[in-house]
Structure formats: structure tokens, C-alpha cells
Amino acid sequence: MVRNAFGLPAVAFGFEDRPAVGRVTVSSPAVIRPLAKLNEGKPYSEQIKPFNFLLTCHVKPFGHPKGADPEHFHLIAPYNNRSSQWLKTDWIDQYSGNSYRISTSAHTGSARTALVKTYGDVLCEYEFHPESKCADATGNPCDKQTVGLLQRRHVTVDQIKYIGKESNHLEDVDAGLVHCGESIYTEYIDQSRDEWQTKILPVLKRLPLKTLISEGGLSRRALLDIRAGRSRPHAKNQERLQAIFCNGA
Template structure:
């Protein structure tokens, strides 16, 4: 990406068509449940167990099978390090327990196949990803076309919210097992920090 920005010639890394596969752990019954069918008829030593590793992939925008809820669709599979097997294997939706295949070609999936992200997709997205934590040379928020030396943005606190320790599940958000951080928060409203009290009433008094 640096060479491209400088107008220099670039070469493909050679693995740009490989699916982006992540490793995560089976840390809850909700994750273990859809994998239990894979244990049927197996000896204990060969079974998938809690806290074992598993692999997960990331569906490309508009790559979900038709009719599924993108916020409640995430594919997982038994741990496999051989990249040649990833596209051959059957993947299980963590939420519905249904089986799907994955592909890295075409703009979208079909009823039984999900179009997943490749390393090439990730590199392309990263090159135009707006860095929300930074500002450009003029102090304005970064956008997709921002380039050059960045600087830190000024931060102004708008509101303070108390959340429970359920926010520990944010690790699962980062790995993609949960697609929305809002789903793991338990908020405890403080009447003293209500927007009506802290913003609207002071504005009306002016």
C-alpha cells in the first residue's frame, strides 16, 4: 500500500484469493451447541470440546445466503490449519445450526453458499478505511480518501453510560462471533446523567 501511494510498482502477495480465516475458542454453550452434531458417533478423544480452538470466516458485504439475518449469521467450523481444506469443508451457522459452503468468487453467495472475504478484499478495504480516531493535516476527521501525516482528534465527552461486566464479550465482537457490540452491553441508566437533565433543560434555560 505504501508503494502504491508513492506511485511505485507493486506485486500481489500470492495469497490474495485465500479466504480470511480466524482462530477462536469455544467459550460458551451458545458457541458449542451448533457443533455438537459433529460429535455424534465419535470417541471422546476425537470430539470437539469446550475451550477447544475452532476456525471462523468473515462474510463479504452482500455475500450472505438470501433470506438470512446478517446480524445473526456467523460461520464456524472445527479447527483446521490446512488452507487447502477451507473451501472444501462444511461450515455451520452459529445461530441456526444450518450447514453452508463458502466461496471466494463472485459478488454474492447463494442459498447454501456464503461469499466470504479474501485477503485481497481485506487489503483493498484497508487502503480506503477511514481512521476515525485521527484527523487529517487540517484537523478534520479522516475520510476514505485521506492521505498523508495524520494527527489525533480532539475528543469531547457527550455522555457517560454505566455498563456491566457483560462487556467482556467484546472479545467475541472483535473475533466476529458477535456482529454488533450493542448486543453485549447491559446499560445501567443514571437519572442524573439523563440527556433531558444534562442537555435539553440547560438549553431551554438559555
């Protein structure tokens, strides 16, 4: 990639067409559960056990087997460092326990085969991936075509949210075991610091009471109690007042 950027000839490594296979650890029951059929009938010494290593690969867009849910599909296999065997191995879907083969040459996935990324695909994606933590020379967020010296982006705190320790599963997202990052968070709502208290209510207090009465559809007494913090409107009225907030912000 560096040589290409300088217009110099680059020599291929020779493994670009092989499946891009990574290594994961059997670190939770969710990982080992689909392997029950593989372990069945084997002595314990030959079974896949907690903290053993597994292989994992990454399915290309539109490469999932027909009928599979892309958000709940992840292939794993017993650890094998012989790359010549990866296309011949039966891979197991972590969620369903079904077995599949993998391919790097098909156009899409089939009923029992998944189309997976190669090392060449991963290198190409890395070369053109947007660097979300950085800005370009003019301070704008980076995109896939940004080149040149980057700088750190400025961060402004918009709102404080409390999340649970499920964020420990961020490593599973990076490893590909969890495909949707939003699913690992548990948010704990603090009504004293939510959007209503920190954003909407301060603006409503600055708007004329006549405007709130005419556009909000609430009584004068109800609006006075809301603005004073003595009561909180139900969801429908919150949406109505938020629309006034958006117009008045």
C-alpha cells in the same frame, strides 16, 4: 500498500484469492452449541471441546445464503491449517447450526453457499478504511481517502453513561462472532445524570416561563415544579418540552 503509495511496483503474494480465514477460541456455550451435531457419536477425545480452536470466515456484503439474517449469521468450522481444504469444508452457522459451503468466486450467496472475503479483499478494505481515532492535517475526522500525517482527535465528554460488563464481548465483535456492536451493551440509567437533568432542564430554567406555558401546553404550577426538580413530566410532555429546548438551545 506502502510501495503503491510511493508509486513503486508491488509483487503479489500469491494467496490473495484464498478465503480470509481467522482463528477463534471456543470460549462460551454460544460458540460450541452449534457444533453438537459434529460431536455427536464421537468419543470425547475426538470432540471439539471448550478452549479448542475453530476457524471463522467473513461473509461479503450480499454474500449471505438466501433467507439468512445477516445480523445473526456467522460461519465457523473445525480448525484446519490446510488452506486447500477451506473451500471443501462444511461450515456451520453459529446461530442456526445449519451447514454451508463457502465460495470466493460467486457474485452473491446461494441457498447453501456463502460468498466470503478473500485475503485480497481484506487488504483492500484495510488500505481504504477510515481511521476513526485520528484526524487529518486540518483537524477534520479521517475518511477513506485521507492521506498524509495524521493527528489525534480531540475528545469532548458529552454525557456519562453506565454500561454493564457485557462490554467484555467487545473481543467477540472484533472476531466477528457478534455482528452488531450495540447488542453487547446493557445501559444502566442514572436519572440524576441523564439527558433530561444535564441538558434539557438547565435550558428550560433559562427560558421565560411565558414561553414554556404557551408552547409547552402545561400549567404554570406544573412547570414551576418541573423546573424546581420536584417532578418529572411523562414521556409525551418531555418530548414537547425537549422540542422547546431544541429551539431555545
